[in-house]
Amino acid sequence: MLTSFHKMHGLGNDFVILDERAGHLPLTPVRIAALAHRRRGIGCDQLVTLRPACAEGADVFVRFFNPDGSEAGACGNASRCVADLVWRQTGNATPVLQTRAGLLPTRREPDGLVTVDMGEPRTDWQDVPLAKPVDTLHLPLPGDPAAASMGNPHATFFVPDFALLAQGDALEHDPIFPDRANIGFARMDAPDRMRLKVHERGAGVTEACGSGACAAVVNAVRRGLAARTCTVELDGGTLRIAWSAQTNHVLMTGSATTAFEGTVDLAAYPS
């Protein structure tokens, strides 16, 4: 079963995008993991599927899957890539993405960067979610992280260096996170500049995590460490994050890049 795909990345956070708008593909968690495998598959940090939108005002329904086959509610970098792809296919410079985390309006900027309205952060312990009712501003974990949801769960540690990154996998699986969590390590270089590394749930350390950058800025603002507009420097490049005091929405701006396009025989992968 030959299927075409787009290979894109946002700051080195890379994606295989499969188009299901003309009909569903036989995708299972096992097959998704096989396609995402770096040596035995195409290789990617997330596999993304596109389906026809079913919500009023939305242009496309987007789902995000980690390389372990699990599904995520949000993926900031892939959202920019999908917005760029829709623009190239249709000329629509402001497509609205329907996701499990809600409708995400997007905008192509004059300089070619893409802005995604990532919506309102959630900071209630049940929304992250956490295993028990604790203050999300100070989780009861060594290192005193803060937690927030951008449609997917994030914990942010504020650190002087990145020695803790090696603990990412153990922290992802800490019992306080019943759905596991993405673990960010943020070094504040100035109130409007942050250096961030993220161990992603189901993927490990990636070159960039868009929703992680949004959550890190939200948590930094809540801690009194950052301004509402902040440049986030990741291993793969830079994102501009703005958390609006008026709307409470988080806007993320950054690049979206096509690496190549290809065709894959899905039947050659285990299901």
Ligand SMILES: N[C@@H](CCC[C@H](N)C(=O)O)C(=O)O
């Ligand atoms: N790379 C993403 C986040 C992808 C999903 C995440 N690993 C999860 O399981 O929540 C981004 O750019 O936001």
